[in-house]
Amino acid sequence: MSKETQKKANSEKDISLNNMDSLEFSEWYNEILETAKIYDLRYPIKGCGVYLPYGFKIRRYSFEILRDLLDSTKHDETLFPMLIPETLLAKEGEHIKGFEDEVFWVTHGGKNELDVRLALRPTSETAIYYMMKQWLKVHTDLPFKIYQTVNTFRYETKHTRPLIRLREIMTFNEAHTAHSTKEECEAQVKEGMYVYSSFFEALSIPVLISKRPEWDKFPGAEYTTAYDTIYPDGKTMQIGTVHNLGQHFATTFDLEFETADGEKDYAYQTCYGISDRVIASIIAIHGDKNGLLIPPKVAPVQIAMIPLLFKGKEEKVLEKANEIYDKLKKFVRIELDTRDIRPGRKFNDWELKGVPLRIELGPRDLENGKVMIFRRDKNEKFDIAIEDLTAEYLAELMETIHKDMAEKAYKAFLGHIEILEAVESNLLLENIKEAINNRKVVLIPFNEELYNEEFEEETGASILGECEFEGNKYISIAKTY
Amino acid sequence: MSKETQKKANSEKDISLNNMDSLEFSEWYNEILETAKIYDLRYPIKGCGVYLPYGFKIRRYSFEILRDLLDSTKHDETLFPMLIPETLLAKEGEHIKGFEDEVFWVTHGGKNELDVRLALRPTSETAIYYMMKQWLKVHTDLPFKIYQTVNTFRYETKHTRPLIRLREIMTFNEAHTAHSTKEECEAQVKEGMYVYSSFFEALSIPVLISKRPEWDKFPGAEYTTAYDTIYPDGKTMQIGTVHNLGQHFATTFDLEFETADGEKDYAYQTCYGISDRVIASIIAIHGDKNGLLIPPKVAPVQIAMIPLLFKGKEEKVLEKANEIYDKLKKFVRIELDTRDIRPGRKFNDWELKGVPLRIELGPRDLENGKVMIFRRDKNEKFDIAIEDLTAEYLAELMETIHKDMAEKAYKAFLGHIEILEAVESNLLLENIKEAINNRKVVLIPFNEELYNEEFEEETGASILGECEFEGNKYISIAKTY
Structure with a gap:
C-alpha cells in the first residue's frame, strides 16, 4: 500500500463510538474525562469530583447559553439557600416520598445537635414555594418566573458515574414559574420546552421528547415532559425535564392569590431543570476514538x-x-x-x-x-x-461545523431508533426485546393497553413515555442510564 | 421661603448616612434590603436568605468583574465538592481548631448513618489541597493558580446579619495558588492584592489594608493581609483577605515536588477570598437616606x-x-x-x-x-x-459618576479615620477610647510594645493590624463587624 493510499484509508477508518457496548463506552468515557482534563474523580467521597479548568469552561459557556435563553424569555435569576428544614421538605407528602431515601441530613452544628434536621436540597421546590408564598398576593404578581443555578445532593447508593449520577450534582439549573390560569401554565410548559429545545440545538444534541408515564413523573407533578438523548451504547440519557405542577404544590404551600374578579384561587405552576448531564452528553454524543469534539459555541478553545x-x-x-x-x-x-x-x-x-x-x-x-x-x-x-x-x-x-455536527449526531441518533410498526401482537414483545438487545431505542405505535408498568417489566427495559416522532404518536422504550 | 429656595435647600440637606449610629444604620440596612428587593431574610433557617432578582444582578455584575480580573491574571476557574470528610478537614490541626465550633455536619444519608461525618465546607483549603497533591509532581507543574465561586457554611451562634454574617455564605470567591519558591509566593500575594485593589476600585469602595496581628491571622497561614472598609457607623468591615500560607499546608498535605535541580521541596502557597460582604458594602458605602446608589459598572439598571x-x-x-x-x-x-x-x-x-x-x-x-x-x-x-x-x-x-462616587466615599472614609500622633503615652489609651466612641477608626504610630492582645483588650476595640497609610506605618484600631 502506498503511503498516500494508507493515509486516505486511515482518514476513512470509522472512529465513531457507535459500535461500542456499554462497558467499552464507559471505559472510553472515564478515560476521556481524565485525559482531556474535564473532571477528576479522585475526591475522597463517592460520587463527588472536581471540575477541572477545561471542563469548567465547557460548563461555563454551555450554561451561559441557557442563562441567555432564560433571561431573554424574562426569567429572573435568583439564589435560594442550600439547606431545607425537614419540616419544610416533608410538607408535600408525594414529593418527599420520591426523595426521602436519597436525602443527606445535617444533624449537628459545631458540637450542638440541631433542633430540626436540615436537608441538603435534593431539589428546591419546597424552599422556593415557601418563599413564593411571601411574594404572591394578587393576580398582578403573576406570572412569576425565576431560575437559579445551584448544587443539589442525592445520597445515591447505586453505582455513581461522573457528571451523570453524582452525590453532589454540581450544576442544576432550575426554573420555577407561577401563573393565574391553567392555560397560561400550559403555555409556560411550551416556553420551557422552547428554551430547552433551543439549548440542545445550540449544542447539536439530538433529543427524543417523551411525556413520561404516570408512574415515572416528577413526584408532585401533574405530568412530566422529558428530553432524552441516545448514547453510543444505545442507552438513553434524560438530560432535561419540564413539569406541569398544576395546583398541587400551590395547594400545599398555600399559594393563594386574589384574581382580577376579587375571587381566590391557587397559582398554577411549572418547573424545569437541566444538570451536569448536558456536559456529559456533549462528551458522549460528539466524541470519537480520537477524543472529544466540542461544539464551537461552547468550545473553550475554538x-x-x-x-x-x-x-x-x-x-x-x-x-x-x-x-x-x-x-x-x-x-x-x-x-x-x-x-x-x-x-x-x-x-x-x-x-x-x-x-x-x-x-x-x-x-x-x-x-x-x-x-x-x-x-x-x-x-x-x-x-x-x-x-x-x-x-x-x-x-x-464555525456555523458550518455546528450544522454538520448536528447532522452527524442526528444520523447516529436515527441509527439507534427502531420503529416497530405493523408487527403482529404476538411477535411484538420478542421484537422489542431483540431491538433493545441490538442497542436500539424502540418506538411502537401508541396503544393504551400496553401503556402500563406491567408491560414495561415484560420488555426488560424502560418505557420513556408517549412521544411524537415524525408526526406519529408512539410509546418509546429503551434501556436508560 | 420661595418655592425655588426651598427646592435648593432640600437638595442641600444632608442625606448621607454618616451621622448614624450602629442601631440606626442597622435599621436602614435591613429596610433597604427589603424595599429595594435585594435579599429576603424570611427563610425559615437563621442566617439563610434569598438573593432576589435585583440583588442577584448586582452580585452577578460585581463578581463578573472579579472573575475577569482573575482570568486576566491567569487564574483558572474550577469547582470543588461542597462536602469534606471529617478526616480530611481535621488533617491540619491549627486550621481545624479555627473552625471546629462552626462546622455543620452531615451524619445521615437517607436512613443510613454515614461511616465518616461530612462537613459542609467552612472554607475549601483541605478539599483543594488534597486534590493538588494528585496534580503537582514537578516544578514545571508550578505555578498553579485556580479559583472557584461557591457557597460556604458557618454555624454562627452569634447574631446573624444578611450578606454580612450568614450561616450560608452564598458567594465565596476563593483563589488558591502554589509556587516553587518563597519569592514567587510573595510575589503572588502582591498579585492577589492587585486583583482585590482593582476590584474595590471598580466598585468605588475605599479600603484600609492591614497586616493582621498574629492572633488574628487565618488559621494555618504565615500571615494574613486584610482589606477593611468603614461603614457609616464607624465600624470596619473585613471584605477581603490575602493569605501567605508558606509551606504550612503543603507539609500537611504532602505537596512535595521535584525541583529543577532534582531535589525535593514543598510547594509555597497563597490563598485569598472575597464574599457576599462586598455586596453588603456596595449598599452600605454608597447608600443614603433616599436609598441605594449602585456603582455604574455593576448597576443592574444604569x-x-x-x-x-x-x-x-x-x-x-x-x-x-x-x-x-x-x-x-x-x-x-x-x-x-x-x-x-x-x-x-x-x-x-x-x-x-x-x-x-x-x-x-x-x-x-x-x-x-x-x-x-x-x-x-x-x-x-x-x-x-x-x-x-x-x-x-x-x-x-458613567466614568465621571464612578470617579465622583469614589471621591465622595473616600471623603467619608477619611472622615472616619483619626490619626493619633505625638500623643503622650499616658493619654494614648484614653484618646483611643474617645475616638472609638466617636465612631472613628484610630491609627497610632506603629509601636512593637503595644502590638499585642492585651493592649487590644484595653482599648475595648480590635487591632486590625499593621497598616501603611499615606506613607507611614500605623497600628489600626477599630470596632469591627
Missing part, C-alpha cells in the same frame, strides 16, 4: 494555532503566527501553541481536547501566503490564503 | 428612562421615548418605565434602587429636542440635546 518550526526558519513563521493570533483572538477563542514538542503531539493533544479547528503555519505555507486548516469534525485539511482568515469567514466556518 | 405623559400629548412623547430607549439599550442597561403611576413615584422608585442616571422626557423637552438628566449621586438635574445622547457621552458620564 482554534488551536500551531506554527511548524523547522530549524533556521522558526523566527519568520513564529512572527507571522503571532500576527495571525493577535488578529484572530479579538473574535475567536484561540490558543497559540508554542510548546517545545513535536507538531504531531500537539495535533493529538488538541484533537483529544476536541478543539473544532486547527490552523497550521509552516515555512512553505508562509511562502505561499497560506495556512492549513484542519476540521476536527470531518477529519479534513485544506488551505486558505492568510488574508481570507476574517471574522466573517471563521464565523461562517 | 439608566431609568421616564416619559412624562400628560393628557393628549402621550403619544408623541412615548414614541420618542421608545426611540431613545431602542437606541440606548444597545450600549447601556436601560429600563423604560411606562407604568401607569405618577412620575414622582417612579422617580422615588428608581432612586431607592440606586439607578445612577434617570432620563426624563416631557412634552416641553420634546419640543426643545432635549431630555432632562438626573444624576443620583449628585442629586442634580440638567438638560441635554437628544442627539447628544451618544454611547461616548454616556460612557464618559
Whole structure:
C-alpha cells in the first residue's frame, strides 16, 4: 500500500463510538474525562469530583447559553439557600416520598445537635414555594418566573458515574414559574420546552421528547415532559425535564392569590431543570476514538494555532503566527501553541481536547501566503490564503461545523431508533426485546393497553413515555442510564 | 421661603448616612434590603436568605468583574465538592481548631448513618489541597493558580446579619495558588492584592489594608493581609483577605515536588477570598437616606428612562421615548418605565434602587429636542440635546459618576479615620477610647510594645493590624463587624 493510499484509508477508518457496548463506552468515557482534563474523580467521597479548568469552561459557556435563553424569555435569576428544614421538605407528602431515601441530613452544628434536621436540597421546590408564598398576593404578581443555578445532593447508593449520577450534582439549573390560569401554565410548559429545545440545538444534541408515564413523573407533578438523548451504547440519557405542577404544590404551600374578579384561587405552576448531564452528553454524543469534539459555541478553545518550526526558519513563521493570533483572538477563542514538542503531539493533544479547528503555519505555507486548516469534525485539511482568515469567514466556518455536527449526531441518533410498526401482537414483545438487545431505542405505535408498568417489566427495559416522532404518536422504550 | 429656595435647600440637606449610629444604620440596612428587593431574610433557617432578582444582578455584575480580573491574571476557574470528610478537614490541626465550633455536619444519608461525618465546607483549603497533591509532581507543574465561586457554611451562634454574617455564605470567591519558591509566593500575594485593589476600585469602595496581628491571622497561614472598609457607623468591615500560607499546608498535605535541580521541596502557597460582604458594602458605602446608589459598572439598571405623559400629548412623547430607549439599550442597561403611576413615584422608585442616571422626557423637552438628566449621586438635574445622547457621552458620564462616587466615599472614609500622633503615652489609651466612641477608626504610630492582645483588650476595640497609610506605618484600631 502506498503511503498516500494508507493515509486516505486511515482518514476513512470509522472512529465513531457507535459500535461500542456499554462497558467499552464507559471505559472510553472515564478515560476521556481524565485525559482531556474535564473532571477528576479522585475526591475522597463517592460520587463527588472536581471540575477541572477545561471542563469548567465547557460548563461555563454551555450554561451561559441557557442563562441567555432564560433571561431573554424574562426569567429572573435568583439564589435560594442550600439547606431545607425537614419540616419544610416533608410538607408535600408525594414529593418527599420520591426523595426521602436519597436525602443527606445535617444533624449537628459545631458540637450542638440541631433542633430540626436540615436537608441538603435534593431539589428546591419546597424552599422556593415557601418563599413564593411571601411574594404572591394578587393576580398582578403573576406570572412569576425565576431560575437559579445551584448544587443539589442525592445520597445515591447505586453505582455513581461522573457528571451523570453524582452525590453532589454540581450544576442544576432550575426554573420555577407561577401563573393565574391553567392555560397560561400550559403555555409556560411550551416556553420551557422552547428554551430547552433551543439549548440542545445550540449544542447539536439530538433529543427524543417523551411525556413520561404516570408512574415515572416528577413526584408532585401533574405530568412530566422529558428530553432524552441516545448514547453510543444505545442507552438513553434524560438530560432535561419540564413539569406541569398544576395546583398541587400551590395547594400545599398555600399559594393563594386574589384574581382580577376579587375571587381566590391557587397559582398554577411549572418547573424545569437541566444538570451536569448536558456536559456529559456533549462528551458522549460528539466524541470519537480520537477524543472529544466540542461544539464551537461552547468550545473553550475554538482554534488551536500551531506554527511548524523547522530549524533556521522558526523566527519568520513564529512572527507571522503571532500576527495571525493577535488578529484572530479579538473574535475567536484561540490558543497559540508554542510548546517545545513535536507538531504531531500537539495535533493529538488538541484533537483529544476536541478543539473544532486547527490552523497550521509552516515555512512553505508562509511562502505561499497560506495556512492549513484542519476540521476536527470531518477529519479534513485544506488551505486558505492568510488574508481570507476574517471574522466573517471563521464565523461562517464555525456555523458550518455546528450544522454538520448536528447532522452527524442526528444520523447516529436515527441509527439507534427502531420503529416497530405493523408487527403482529404476538411477535411484538420478542421484537422489542431483540431491538433493545441490538442497542436500539424502540418506538411502537401508541396503544393504551400496553401503556402500563406491567408491560414495561415484560420488555426488560424502560418505557420513556408517549412521544411524537415524525408526526406519529408512539410509546418509546429503551434501556436508560 | 420661595418655592425655588426651598427646592435648593432640600437638595442641600444632608442625606448621607454618616451621622448614624450602629442601631440606626442597622435599621436602614435591613429596610433597604427589603424595599429595594435585594435579599429576603424570611427563610425559615437563621442566617439563610434569598438573593432576589435585583440583588442577584448586582452580585452577578460585581463578581463578573472579579472573575475577569482573575482570568486576566491567569487564574483558572474550577469547582470543588461542597462536602469534606471529617478526616480530611481535621488533617491540619491549627486550621481545624479555627473552625471546629462552626462546622455543620452531615451524619445521615437517607436512613443510613454515614461511616465518616461530612462537613459542609467552612472554607475549601483541605478539599483543594488534597486534590493538588494528585496534580503537582514537578516544578514545571508550578505555578498553579485556580479559583472557584461557591457557597460556604458557618454555624454562627452569634447574631446573624444578611450578606454580612450568614450561616450560608452564598458567594465565596476563593483563589488558591502554589509556587516553587518563597519569592514567587510573595510575589503572588502582591498579585492577589492587585486583583482585590482593582476590584474595590471598580466598585468605588475605599479600603484600609492591614497586616493582621498574629492572633488574628487565618488559621494555618504565615500571615494574613486584610482589606477593611468603614461603614457609616464607624465600624470596619473585613471584605477581603490575602493569605501567605508558606509551606504550612503543603507539609500537611504532602505537596512535595521535584525541583529543577532534582531535589525535593514543598510547594509555597497563597490563598485569598472575597464574599457576599462586598455586596453588603456596595449598599452600605454608597447608600443614603433616599436609598441605594449602585456603582455604574455593576448597576443592574444604569439608566431609568421616564416619559412624562400628560393628557393628549402621550403619544408623541412615548414614541420618542421608545426611540431613545431602542437606541440606548444597545450600549447601556436601560429600563423604560411606562407604568401607569405618577412620575414622582417612579422617580422615588428608581432612586431607592440606586439607578445612577434617570432620563426624563416631557412634552416641553420634546419640543426643545432635549431630555432632562438626573444624576443620583449628585442629586442634580440638567438638560441635554437628544442627539447628544451618544454611547461616548454616556460612557464618559458613567466614568465621571464612578470617579465622583469614589471621591465622595473616600471623603467619608477619611472622615472616619483619626490619626493619633505625638500623643503622650499616658493619654494614648484614653484618646483611643474617645475616638472609638466617636465612631472613628484610630491609627497610632506603629509601636512593637503595644502590638499585642492585651493592649487590644484595653482599648475595648480590635487591632486590625499593621497598616501603611499615606506613607507611614500605623497600628489600626477599630470596632469591627
